[in-house]
Amino acid sequence: MRTLFDVKNLQKHFVLRGSVFEKPQVLRAVDGVSFSLYEGETLSVVGESGCGKSTLARTMIRLHEPTNGEIWFEGENLLSLNYRELRLRRRNFQMIFQDPYASLNPRMTVGAIVAEPLEIFKNYGLLSLSRGEIQDRVRELLKRVGLSPAFVNRYPHEFSGGQRQRIGIARALALNPKVILCDEPVSALDVSIQSQILNLLEELQSELKLTYLFISHDLAVVKHISDRVAVMYLGKIVEMGEANSIYTDSFHPYTKALLSDVPIPDPVLERKRKRILLRGDVPSPVGEVKGCPFKDRCYLKTSICEEVAPPLEEKEVGHFVACHNWETCRKYNHEGHF
Amino acid sequence: MANNILLQVNDIRTVFKTDDGLIYAVNGVSYTLGRNEAIGVVGESGSGKSVCHLSMLRLIPQPPGKIVGGEVLFEGKNLLALSSEELRAIRGNDITFIFQDPMTSLNPFLKIETQMIEGIMLHKKVSRDEARARAIELFHRVGISEPEKRLAGYPHQMSGGMRQRVMIAMALMTKPKLLIADEPTTALDVTIQAQILELINTLRKEEGMSLILISHNLGVVAGMTERIIVMYAGYIVEENTTDEIFAHPRHPYTVGLIRSIPKIHEKREGKFYSIPGTPPNLLNLPDACPFYPRCDRRSDICTKKMPPLATNGQGRFACYHPYEE
Numbered sequence: 001m002r003t004l005f006d007v008k009n010l011q012k013h014f015v016l017r018g019s020v021f022e023k024p025q026v027l028r029a030v031d032g033v034s035f036s037l038y039e040g041e042t043l044s045v046v047g048e049s050g051c052g053k054s055t056l057a058r059t060m061i062r063l064h065e066p067t068n069g070e071i072w073f074e075g076e077n078l079l080s081l082n083y084r085e086l087r088l089r090r091r092n093f094q095m096i097f098q099d100p101y102a103s104l105n106p107r108m109t110v111g112a113i114v115a116e117p118l119e120i121f122k123n124y125g126l127l128s129l130s131r132g133e134i135q136d137r138v139r140e141l142l143k144r145v146g147l148s149p150a151f152v153n154r155y156p157h158e159f160s161g162g163q164r165q166r167i168g169i170a171r172a173l174a175l176n177p178k179v180i181l182c183d184e185p186v187s188a189l190d191v192s193i194q195s196q197i198l199n200l201l202e203e204l205q206s207e208l209k210l211t212y213l214f215i216s217h218d219l220a221v222v223k224h225i226s227d228r229v230a231v232m233y234l235g236k237i238v239e240m241g242e243a244n245s246i247y248t249d250s251f252h253p254y255t256k257a258l259l260s261d262v263p264i265p266d267p268v269l270e271r272k273r274k275r276i277l278l279r280g281d282v283p284s285p286v287g288e289v290k291g292c293p294f295k296d297r298c299y300l301k302t303s304i305c306e307e308v309a310p311p312l313e314e315k316e317v318g319h320f321v322a323c324h325n326w327e328t329c330r331k332y333n334h335e336g337h338f
Numbered sequence: 339m340a341n342n343i344l345l346q347v348n349d350i351r352t353v354f355k356t357d358d359g360l361i362y363a364v365n366g367v368s369y370t371l372g373r374n375e376a377i378g379v380v381g382e383s384g385s386g387k388s389v390c391h392l393s394m395l396r397l398i399p400q401p402p403g404k405i406v407g408g409e410v411l412f413e414g415k416n417l418l419a420l421s422s423e424e425l426r427a428i429r430g431n432d433i434t435f436i437f438q439d440p441m442t443s444l445n446p447f448l449k450i451e452t453q454m455i456e457g458i459m460l461h462k463k464v465s466r467d468e469a470r471a472r473a474i475e476l477f478h479r480v481g482i483s484e485p486e487k488r489l490a491g492y493p494h495q496m497s498g499g500m501r502q503r504v505m506i507a508m509a510l511m512t513k514p515k516l517l518i519a520d521e522p523t524t525a526l527d528v529t530i531q532a533q534i535l536e537l538i539n540t541l542r543k544e545e546g547m548s549l550i551l552i553s554h555n556l557g558v559v560a561g562m563t564e565r566i567i568v569m570y571a572g573y574i575v576e577e578n579t580t581d582e583i584f585a586h587p588r589h590p591y592t593v594g595l596i597r598s599i600p601k602i603h604e605k606r607e608g609k610f611y612s613i614p615g616t617p618p619n620l621l622n623l624p625d626a627c628p629f630y631p632r633c634d635r636r637s638d639i640c641t642k643k644m645p646p647l648a649t650n651g652q653g654r655f656a657c658y659h660p661y662e663e
Contacts (some may be wrong), residue, residue: 048527049498160616190382190554191598195612198600202609217527220557220602224610247602261532262602263557267580269603270561277536278529281497 004179004211005037005060010069012052012059016286027286029055031235032069034312037179042205042212044222044243046258047232048282053215056232057181060213061093062086091121094172098184100164104156110167111152114138117174141170145200162193169200179211186221198225219262223247228318231255234285234293237312241319251321253300253329292324300325300332344516344548345371350408350418352386352393352572355401362623363389365572366408368647373515376542376549378559378580380595381569384617387552390569391518394418395429412516431461434509436502438521443505444493450504451489458511469511476507480537499530506537513545520552535562556599560584568592571618571628573644578653588653588660591629627657635659 012030029052037043045053058064060071062078071078073089081089094117097103104113115138121127122134129137139149145166156164165185172180182201186194202225204210216222222229223243230240231252239252250256257276264270278297283289292298292305304324312322323329352364364386371377381387392398394410394417410417412433417425434457437443445453455469464472470489477485480503493501502522509517519538523531539562542549553559559566559580566583568576568591576589587593594613600606615632627633630640639658647656 048529162616190617191556192382192594192613193616195598195600195610196614198610199612218600219528220600223602224600224606257529259602261528263531263535263555263561264603265556265560265584265596265599265601266603267560267584270557273561275532275536277533281499281530282527 001041002039003036004039004074005213006070006072007036007060008034008070008072010034010056010059010071011067012055012064013067025286026288028052028235028288029285030059030066031285033232033235033237035230035237035240037211037213039178039211040205040209041227042214042225043228043230044214044216044226045230045232046216046219046222048217048258050282050285051232052235052285053232054183057095057183057213057215061090061095061181063095088124088126091117091126091175092177093179093181094175094177096165096168096172096180096182096185098187100161100168100188101156103168104164106156109153109155110142110147110159111135111138113156113167114141114152114170114174117171121175137174138170141173142167144173144204145170146196160193161189162196165189165197166200169197169204173204173208176208177210179213181213181215183215184217185214187216187218194221201225219258231258234283234289236293236322237320238294238323239319239321240312241316241321245316245319249330251315251319251326251330252294252323253298253325253332254294256329256332257299292322294323300328342372343370344373344375344413346411347394348409348411350390350393350410351406352389352398352403353406354403356621359621361620363403363572363620364393365623367569367572367574368408369567369574369577371516371548371550373548374546375565376551376563377565377567378563379550379552379567379569380554380556380559382554382595382617384571384620385569386572387569388520390572391520391550391552395433395435395518396425397429397435427461430457431512432514433516433518434512434514436505436509436517436519436522438524441498441501441525444501446493448492449489450491450493450496454489454504454508454511457508461512472511473507476510477503479541480504480507481533482507499526499533502526502530502534503537506534506541510541510545514547516548516550517542518550518552521554522551523558524553524555531558538562556596568595571620571623573628573656574647574654575629575657576653576655577647578655582653586661586663588650588655588663589629589657590633590635590659590661592655593661594632 010030010033014027016025016027033056047053059066115134118134122129142149147166186197226243229243229246230237233254239255257278260276280297291307292310295301295305310322310324312320314320348368349366350364351366354361354363367390379387393405454473458469474485482488482503523534551559551562563580566580567574570591576592587596597611613632618628625644627640627645630636645656645658647654
C-alpha cells in the first residue's frame with residue numbers, strides 16, 4: 001500500500017491572550033499526532049467536539065500552520081514548501097465542509113463555484129483550458145455528483161442541504177485530487193439525505209480511486225464507511241486500527257464508552273443494553289495535562305495514569321492504543337463483568 | 339380512562355405567511371397523551387414536529403405564524419382558547435419545555451440563580467429561600483457539583499452539557515405534569531447525550547411526569563419512549579407503540595426512515611439505503627399524500643387525496659398502500 005500522507009508528531013497550539021497583564025495560555029488543539037494515510041483507503045477520525053479532529057485536518061494541509069511536527073505528502077515535506085509551491089500541491093488534496101449553507105458563496109452561481117478551482121489553476125498557468133472547456137468540465141462534474149448540468153446559472157440558496165453538499169463535492173473534485181478531507185460532510189443533513197451523500201462519496205471513491213480522511217462524531221456512520229479509524233481525545237490519538245477491530249475489540253476505555261453510548265434504533269436492544277456512563281465533561285484543552293489525558297473520566301484508572309502519559313503504541317498488528325491498562329480494557333465487558 | 343388523559347390535541351393547524359405565499363407547517367395533528375406516558379415525535383427538518391408543539395403552547399411568533407385551527411386540551415382546558423394570563427399559569431408551571439440549544443436558551447446577562455428561581459417564584463407561593471433550596475436540590479439530582487457556586491455564576495462559565503443540565507433542572511423546578519423536550523441532546527456529544535438521556539428518564543419516573551420527546555434521532559427515541567408519532571410535511575403519518583413502530587412499521591416513510599439510519603449494531607450489505615428525492619415544499623401543499631413523490635408504492639389515488647389517518651389496532655397510519663403487519 002502506497003503512503004500518501006505521513007504525519008509525524010504534529011502539534012497545533014493556539015496561544016490565548018487575555019489582558020496584557022495575564023500570562024498567555026496555550027490551547028493544545030493537536031498535541032503530537034502521528035499517522036499515515038494510505039492510497040485508496042478511508043481513514044476516519046472520530047472524537048467529541050473540541051478533541052482537535054477538525055484542526056488536525058486543517059493543519060495537515062497547512063490551512064493552519066503547525067506549531068511542530070512533520071507532514072510528508074508523497075515523499076515531500078509540505079513544511080519545506082513556500083506558499084506558492086504549497087498552493088500548487090493543494091490540487092492533490094481538497095476539502096469538503098460540514099455546513100453546506102456556510103461553505104458556498106451565496107453571491108456566486110453554482111457554475112462559478114465549481115469552476116473556481118479550475119480558474120485559479122488556469123491563472124497560475126498550470127491548466128490550459130479554454131473557457132468552453134472549463135464550462136464542459138463543470139457540467140460534467142455536476143452530472144457526476146447527481147445534479148443537473150442546467151443548474152450552472154442558479155445560486156446556492158435555491159438548493160436544499162443535500163444538493164448543496166453535492167455542489168461542494170463537485171468543487172472538491174474539479175482538480176482531480178488524490179485525497180479528500182471530509183469534515184463532518186453529512187452531519188448537517190437529515191438521515192434520508194445523509195445516505196444519498198454517503199453513497200455518492202463511496203461511488204466516487206471507487207471510480208476515481210480517491211483517498212478519504214473522514215472526520216466525524218457519528219460512530220454509526222463511521223463504522224460503515226471506514227477501512228481504519230482513529231479515535232481522538234484532547235488533541236491526541238488514543239486508539240487507531242482497522243475499523244472492525246476498533247468496533248469489536250477496542251483497547252481503549254474511551255473508545256469502549258463512546259461505542260456503548262451511541263443510541264441504537266431498536267427499542268428491544270436499547271432497553272437491554274448497558275451504557276458506560278462517563279463522569280463529567282470533556283476537559284478543557286487549555287494548559288498542560290499531567291499523566292493520561294483521559295484519567296479524570298476513566299473507569300479503569302490506576303495510579304500510573306496520574307503520573308505518566310501513555311504513548312500510542314502498536315499492541316497488535318495495525319492496532320495502536322495509548323493506555324496503560326489496555327489489556328484490562330480489552331477484557332472489560334460493557335455489562336460490567338470481566 | 340378519561341382522567342388518565344393529560345393532553346388531547348385535536349386537529350391543530352399552523353401556517354406561516356411569507357412573501358412567496360403560505361407555508362403549511364402543521365396540517366391537522368391530533369393525538370392524546372396519558373399521564374406518566376412518554377411519547378416520541380420523530381421526523382426530519384421541516385416535518386412540523388417542533389412548530390406543532392410550539393403552537394400548542396402558543397409560542398410561535400404571530401405574525402408571521404398563525405394557528406388557524408384546532409384545540410389543545412390540557413386537563414380539559416383548551417390552551418388555544420385561554421387568556422394569556424390563564425395560559426401563563428400553565429405554561430412554565432404544569433408544562434415546561436427544554437429546547438435544543440443549551441448555548442442560546444439561557445440569558446447570558448443574568449446569574450444562573452435568577453434564571454432558575456424566576457419561574458417558580460412566579461408560579462408558586464414560595465419564598466426566595468425555598469426556591470433556592472429547590473434549585474440546589476435539583477442541581478444535585480442532575481449531577482451539577484458545587485450547586486451554590488454554580489447558582490452564583492453565569493451561563494458562559496459552563497460547558498454545553500452543564501448548561502443542558504441547568505435547563506433540565508430549570509424545567510423541573512415547578513414539578514411539571516408534562517415536560518416537552520425538543521431535541522434535548524442534539525447539540526451534545528455522545529457521552530454527554532448518554533448522561534442527559536439517562537437523567538431525563540430517571541427524573542421522569544421519579545417525578546411522575548409525562549414526556550414528549552421531539553427528535554430526529556430514532557435511536558434516542560427508541561430507548562426513552564413507549565409510543566412514537568412519525569411526522570412528515572406537517573402531518574402525522576404513523577403512530578404506534580415504540581416496539582411496533584420498529585418491529586412492524588406500516589407507512590413507507592417510516593420504513594424508509596428506519597432503513598436509512600446507519601446502525602452501529604449491524605453489518606451493512608451493499609449501499610446505504612436512502613429515500614430518493616427531497617422533502618416536499620410546504621408552500622401550497624396539494625391535497626395528496628405528501629410522501630408520494632418519494633414513494634415506491636404509490637398509485638394514482640395517492641396523488642389525488644391525502645390518505646386519512648386510519649386507526650388500526652393500537653396504532654394509526656395514513657397510507658393507501660401500507661406495508662403488511
